[in-house]
Amino acid sequence: MAGRNSATKRPTRTYLSKDQLATAVRLMLTIREFDEQAMALYRAGEMRGTTHPYIGMEAVGTGVMTALRPDDYVTSTHRGHGHTIAKGGDIRKMMAELLGRATGYSGGKGGSMHIADMDKNMLGANGIVGGGIGLAAGAALTAKLQGSGRVAVCFFGDGALNQGILHEVSNLSAIWKLPVVFVCENNQYAMSARADWSVAGGDPAGRAAAYGIPGVNVDGMDFFAVYDAASKLVQRAREGGGPSYLVCQTYRYHGHHAGDPLNYRQKEEVERWRKLDPIDRLTQALLSGKVLTEAEIAATRQSVVEAVQEAVEFAKSSPEPGVDQLMTDVYA
Amino acid sequence: MAVARTAPVARLVPAAVASAGETRVLTYAQALNEALFEEMRRDAAVFVMGEDVAAWGGGGIFGVTKGLMEEFGAERVRDTPISEEAIAAVAVGAAATGSRPVAEIMYVDFMGLAMEPIVNQAAKLRYMFGGKAKVPMVLRAQEGAGRGNAAQHSQSLEAWFCHIPGLKVVTPSAPADAKGLLKSAIRDDNPVIFLEHKALYFNKGPVPSGEHLVPLGIADVKRTGAHVTVVGIHTMVDKALQAAEALTSEGIELEVIDPRTLVPLDEETIFESVRKTGRLIVTHEAYTNAGFGAEIVSRVVTSVFDYLDAPPLRVCARDVPVPYAVPLEAAALPQVDDLIAAARSLVRGER
Numbered sequence: 001m002a003g004r005n006s007a008t009k010r011p012t013r014t015y016l017s018k019d020q021l022a023t024a025v026r027l028m029l030t031i032r033e034f035d036e037q038a039m040a041l042y043r044a045g046e047m048r049g050t051t052h053p054y055i056g057m058e059a060v061g062t063g064v065m066t067a068l069r070p071d072d073y074v075t076s077t078h079r080g081h082g083h084t085i086a087k088g089g090d091i092r093k094m095m096a097e098l099l100g101r102a103t104g105y106s107g108g109k110g111g112s113m114h115i116a117d118m119d120k121n122m123l124g125a126n127g128i129v130g131g132g133i134g135l136a137a138g139a140a141l142t143a144k145l146q147g148s149g150r151v152a153v154c155f156f157g158d159g160a161l162n163q164g165i166l167h168e169v170s171n172l173s174a175i176w177k178l179p180v181v182f183v184c185e186n187n188q189y190a191m192s193a194r195a196d197w198s199v200a201g202g203d204p205a206g207r208a209a210a211y212g213i214p215g216v217n218v219d220g221m222d223f224f225a226v227y228d229a230a231s232k233l234v235q236r237a238r239e240g241g242g243p244s245y246l247v248c249q250t251y252r253y254h255g256h257h258a259g260d261p262l263n264y265r266q267k268e269e270v271e272r273w274r275k276l277d278p279i280d281r282l283t284q285a286l287l288s289g290k291v292l293t294e295a296e297i298a299a300t301r302q303s304v305v306e307a308v309q310e311a312v313e314f315a316k317s318s319p320e321p322g323v324d325q326l327m328t329d330v331y332a
Numbered sequence: 333m334a335v336a337r338t339a340p341v342a343r344l345v346p347a348a349v350a351s352a353g354e355t356r357v358l359t360y361a362q363a364l365n366e367a368l369f370e371e372m373r374r375d376a377a378v379f380v381m382g383e384d385v386a387a388w389g390g391g392g393i394f395g396v397t398k399g400l401m402e403e404f405g406a407e408r409v410r411d412t413p414i415s416e417e418a419i420a421a422v423a424v425g426a427a428a429t430g431s432r433p434v435a436e437i438m439y440v441d442f443m444g445l446a447m448e449p450i451v452n453q454a455a456k457l458r459y460m461f462g463g464k465a466k467v468p469m470v471l472r473a474q475e476g477a478g479r480g481n482a483a484q485h486s487q488s489l490e491a492w493f494c495h496i497p498g499l500k501v502v503t504p505s506a507p508a509d510a511k512g513l514l515k516s517a518i519r520d521d522n523p524v525i526f527l528e529h530k531a532l533y534f535n536k537g538p539v540p541s542g543e544h545l546v547p548l549g550i551a552d553v554k555r556t557g558a559h560v561t562v563v564g565i566h567t568m569v570d571k572a573l574q575a576a577e578a579l580t581s582e583g584i585e586l587e588v589i590d591p592r593t594l595v596p597l598d599e600e601t602i603f604e605s606v607r608k609t610g611r612l613i614v615t616h617e618a619y620t621n622a623g624f625g626a627e628i629v630s631r632v633v634t635s636v637f638d639y640l641d642a643p644p645l646r647v648c649a650r651d652v653p654v655p656y657a658v659p660l661e662a663a664a665l666p667q668v669d670d671l672i673a674a675a676r677s678l679v680r681g682e683r
Contacts, residue, residue: 073429106462114460123428124461128452134418135453138425138433145379145407145431152425165448168418175413329463330497332521 016066016227021291022300024066024223028058028279029304031082034091037308038081038098038112042258046316047098051112054082056221056253059278060185061086063226064153064246067234073121073139073152075132077185078113079252080125083155087122089115095311101318108321109329121150129190130156130163133182137169140180140243151237152180153230159190161204170243174211177242181233184247185220191256192264208245220248221276224285251276353541360504361533363511364396368434370542371518372404375432378518381410382419382436382472393438394474394533416442420471421449427469427523428457434518440475440489440527447492454523455498468521470514476529476566476617477665483653486661488618490565493525494594494627500524500548501595505569507537509592512546520548529566529617549596553605557585560675561605563628564590565616568647568666572615575671584679594624602628603636610641611678615666620648642678647671 016024035053042051054061057079065074065086076083084094089105097104098112105115116124123139126132136154143150160166161184173180184204188195196202208215216233218225226248233244251273255262286292358366372378380397383389386409391398401409412419416437423435437443443450450471457465477486493501500522504510510528517524554569555576562572569590576586587605591597606612612632614625629644647666655661 075425104462106460106464109462110460116457116461116465118428118461118464123425124457124465126453128448131448131453134421134449135425135428137418138422138427138431139429141422141426142429142431145426165417165421168413168415169421171413172415172418172422176410329459331500332458332466332468 015231018291020066021286022296024062025279025282025286025292025297026300026304027062027065027086028223028282029301030091030308031055031058031061031085032279033304033308034085034094034311035081037312038095039254039258041098041312048100049111049113050257050259051098052079052257053252053254054079056273056278057185057187057250058082059223059226059282060183060220060248060250061155063223064155064183064230066227067230068151068153071121071148071150072234073123073136073143073150075123075136075139075152075154076125077132077155077157077160078125078127078129079157080113080115084115084117084122084125087117088120089117089122091308091311092314095315096318099315099318100320101315102321102325103314103318107325109325130160130165132156133160133163133165133169136180136182137173137178140173140178141176143179144176149238150179151234152178153183153234154180155183155185157190158184158186158188158195158199158204160184161199162190170207170211170213173243174213177240179237179240180243181230181237182243182245183230184245185250186247187250187252189252189256189265205245205247213242213244215245215247217247217249220250221273221278221281223278223282353543355538355540357536358507358539359533360507360510360528360535360537361394361396363507363539364514364528365398366539367511367514367518368397368400369403371515372400372408377430377432378434379408379410379431380434380436381412381423383412383414383438385409385436386411392436394530396472396528396533397436416445417448420446421453423469423471424449424453424457424467424523427454427467428465432468432518434470434472437471437473439485440473441484441487443473443489443492450493450499450523450525451496455496459498466521467523470517470524470526472526472528474528474530474533476531477649477654477661478531478567480656480658480661481530482656486654488566488616488649490527490594491618491622491624494624498523499595500593502526502548502593503565504528504592505532505566505590507535508539508544509546509552509590511539512544513548513592516545516548524548531567546592548593549598550593551589551591551598551601553601554588554590555586557587557609559585559609559679560611560613561587561589561602561609562613562615562671562675563602563625564588565594565618565624567617568615571666571668572671574668575675578668578672579675582676584675586675597628599631599635602632606632606636607639610639612640612644613647613671613674613678614644615647615671617649617665619651620646621651623648642681645674645678647674
């Protein structure tokens with residue numbers, strides 16, 4: 001359950017400036033609005049394949065990314081829109097990619113599950129569960145070899161906890177002391193399988209002890225809890241302390257993908273988690289702390305809706321890729 | 333055995349084929365080792381990792397990475413645990429962020445454990461990201477039979493990788509090519525599967541010192557002949573040359589071609605040879621069924637069918653796990669006598 005074994009005490013929100021906090025609110029609202037519109041486009045038949053909405057999990061990606069430098073590396077998952085937006089991705093190019101347009105991040109070659117922003121050190125969403133884990137460690141190895149002080153963050157879900165690559169890379173990263181933070185977004189379901197059934201031992205953060213590295217559980221619905229824990233682990237990695245696990249207890253409000261019939265969980269459970277809504281909690285905290293005003297938040301909401309709408313219009317009005325692009329980019 | 337080595341067909345040799353320095357006699361393993369030393373000295377982004385490649389193994393089970401750790405240190409020459417998927421996946425991440433890993437999978441048979449990052453990450457990142465990423469990595473492994481290593485340590489699995497767009501696949505047979513191709517592979521901005529052969533490591537041959545580069549995608553015509561084109565991979569190049577020598581007394585001339593790289597494939601050199609000979613044998617230690625020989629036959633039949641005087645033949649391994657006992661292993665692999673018989677049948681119509 002959320003907050004269980006939370007290693008963080010009360011948030012150290014004073015570490016963050018008003019600008020940073022306002023940015024976090026804007027990013028979380030953008031993630032939610034972007035995925036709402038992506039689902040609408042999918043249901044309207046305007047999007048192919050599928051899309052995996054990040055809605056409900058915004059505090060995890062945003063909290064972790066707030067703890068990073070722009071030159072730090074991130075690897076993502078099939079549920080990658082939130083990570084891309086939080087890392088500073090361009091929602092126009094993202095939406096265009098979702099609609100398979102030439103103006104998209106990948107020129108329409110990748111779609112929802114293959115968006116990367118190499119200039120922002122976002123090394124890609126990944127269609128393979130656990131596929132980004134080794135990539136993150138490889139990026140951390142580059143950082144170590146170059147002595148750049150950069151850190152890699154690897155996002156993965158509770159499903160990837162049971163892929164063999166996680167063990168191999170956790171062990172390798174620990175013996176090599178790589179600057180990588182493994183962030184498990186435990187949204188309670190791997191496709192339709194409950195994490196409390198699929199994950200033996202019940203406490204994935206506890207696995208870290210076997211590698212001799214820290215393992216921390218946080219309330220993934222709480223931006224401040226995620227930010228605080230991530231800051232400590234990222235700093236530790238940056239200073240040469242090596243890898244760690246950060247397990248964020250969170251929830252996806254919608255299905256595994258936009259077409260998921262969601263016949264495997266109860267409405268009451270969804271309602272219980274929605275009461276912990278990460279955006280409501282952050283905005284309430286900032287209002288009560290007099291960091292932001294109602295008017296400022298309302299203005300942000302409005303500008304986010306407009307920006308996402310503009311991104312949709314940009315995508316819809318963009319051309320599809322020409323067939324002459326079919327065989328390009330296979331080899332460098 | 334003295335074999336006349338002919339230069340590759342002139343029109344296929346780009347100006348970039350660079351050779352420098354004197355030529356010494358080195359083993360295939362020494363030639364690879366020299367390539368690694370030279371490339372690591374040339375480019376600080378190049379690093380080596382794998383099982384037993386540094387301190388633990390004293391430079392790899394065949395000595396290919398010998399001495400690297402002593403010169404370049406344990407940061408750039410890294411022993412890994414036995415974790416093939418991690419080796420391949422970490423190489424992809426390192427390559428995508430500016431490093432140039434040369435990672436080793438000890439036996440190609442263990443590639444099964446590493447196929448996910450090779451097939452779904454290394455080969456596809458660039459395309460999936462619309463050309464915005466590059467993955468300049470080399471994944472070395474050795475393959476092949478002949479040393480009694482049995483079914484899980486003797487396979488030739490090059491066809492697995494040839495099937496995947498985005499990968500390059502290199503299969504050197506001669507020491508000089510081993511050096512020149514490895515240097516080119518390290519400088520290539522794409523993932524290169526570099527497949528050595530365990531029975532070739534101690535073969536000796538002339539190897540130019542210094543800047544000797546063999547471009548990927550240029551075949552080598554090892555011997556010219558008028559009657560049958562034989563395209564051989566790894567050990568089968570030498571066996572084809574032995575067959576050619578044996579057949580001279582019967583007036584049958586084999587033209588022996590080592591493609592050297594399978595992806596990209598220098599198909600034009602093969603086509604040109606078949607236009608001359610009208611007959612084709614493909615030969616490799618990989619299983620016959622769905623082996624790369626089938627791809628070569630298919631391309632030849634499609635492109636130069638009118639020049640063929642007989643159906644192309646495959647002289648490849650039997651479709652059976654590689655056995656342990658001496659007579660069984662020998663019977664599973666294509667031998668010189670099989671090549672001789674196949675060539676006779678093509679020329680004389682003895683089917």
